[in-house]
Amino acid sequence: MLEIAILGLLNEAPMHGYELRKRLSSLLGAFRAFSYGSLYPTLRRLQEAGWIDEEAPLDEAPPAAGFAARSKRGKRVYRLTADGKEHFATLLAEVGPEAYDDEGFGTRLAFFAHTRSDIRLQILEGRRQRMTEQADGMRTSIARTRTRMDRYTLQLQEHGLESADREVRWLTELIEDERTTRTD
C-alpha cells in the first residue's frame, strides 16, 4: 500500500512527489517500486481524505499577484496533517493479515522504528506463520508432483521454496532480536 509509505515518509519531513518517489525506491529497494501512475492519484486521494495537505512554498520566490500558491517550478510540497499522523499511527498499530501479507509487510517493516515493540513482535510472528505455511504447502506440492515435473518447473518451485525457507529463518532471527532487546 502506497498510502502507508507516503504517510511514513511525510511523517519524517514534508516533501513533493518526485522526492517521494526517489525515497520510496531507495527505501523499499527492489522490494516494491511504485510508479508515478499510482503516486500522484494516491497523493490526491490522501489530500481529499485530509491526511495530508499542501504546504504553501513561501520560502522560495514569493508568488506574484494572481499566481497560485506554488513554488517557481509548480512544485507541490505535501506535509502530514494532525489527522494524518493519527491515521499513520493507527495503520502501524494493525496486527492482522493486512500487516503481514506480501503487500503490507514490507512497508510496515520499513517503518518499524515508529512501531511499538509488542506490535512489531506480533507482525513478525504473523508473517513467519504465514511464510511457514506457504513453505510447507510448496514442500508437499513438490513432493507430490516431483516425478511429473520437468527439470525447469522443478527448479522454479525449489527456488521458490528455498526463498520462503530463507525468509522464515530471517524472520526467526528478527523475532529473537526483538525478544532479547525488548527488555531494554
Place this chain on the structure above:
Amino acid sequence: MLEIAILGLLNEAPMHGYELRKRLSSLLGAFRAFSYGSLYPTLRRLQEAGWIDEEAPLDEAPPAAGFAARSKRGKRVYRLTADGKEHFATLLAEVGPEAYDDEGFGTRLAFFAHTRSDIRLQILEGRRQRMTEQADGMRTSIARTRTRMDRYTLQLQEHGLESADREVRWLTELIEDERTTRTD
C-alpha cells in the same frame, strides 16, 4: 502475464477455468497467484482473439433439446486452437526484456521444456544481467545510506539484496547446466 500461462497449460490438455486456476497455483507456486478476477476476463479475451475456443462437452450427459452446449454443471472446457499454438510458440521465442522481467520470467521458465535451448540461454542470461544490475544498485544504495538507516530498514534492504544475490547464483547454475547439456 496470465496469457502465456493459460496458453501453456491448454497446450498440454484442454481444461476449464477452475482446473486452470488450480494448476496455475501449483505450477507457479507462490511465485505468482492469479485470481478468478483476472482469469475469466482473460479467457474471454483469448477466445475473442482466437487463440482458444470452447469445446462442446459431448462426453458427459448429452445435452437435452434446448440446452446450450455445456456440460451438466455449466462447465466450459477450453482448448488451444491452431492459431493459439502458433501464438504460444511466438511468445516462447521472445528474448527481450518481456521474457526476463519479473512479470514474464516465471511463466517463461515454467514452460522452458517447450522452448528452444538457445532461447532458454538468452533468457537466462538476460535475467541474470538484470538481477546483477539490481543487486549492485542495492549494494551501493545500502553502502551510501547505511549510517542514516535504522536497523529495520537496513535488515529489509539486506534481505532484499541477499535474495537478489541468491537468484544470480541460481541463474548461473541454470546457465551452466544449459551450456553443458546443450551438446546433447
Place this chain on the structure above:
DNA sequence: GCTCGATGTATCACGACGATACATCAGGAT
C-alpha cells in the same frame, strides 16, 4: 548559445487482485 540529463507534475489504457455472489455436487454427521 545549445543540448542533455535530472527534476517535476500529470494522465491513460491495461492487467491483476480481493471480495463477493451464486449454484451444484459429494460426503459425512445427526
Place this chain on the structure above:
DNA sequence: ATCCTGATGTATCGTCGTGATACATCGAGC
C-alpha cells in the same frame, strides 16, 4: 432422510499499481 460443510464451478465489481507517455523547467558542460 436431512442437514451441513467443503470442493467444484462461473462470473463481476471496485480498487490499485504499472509502464508508457507528455510536457515543462532547471543546471551543467561544451
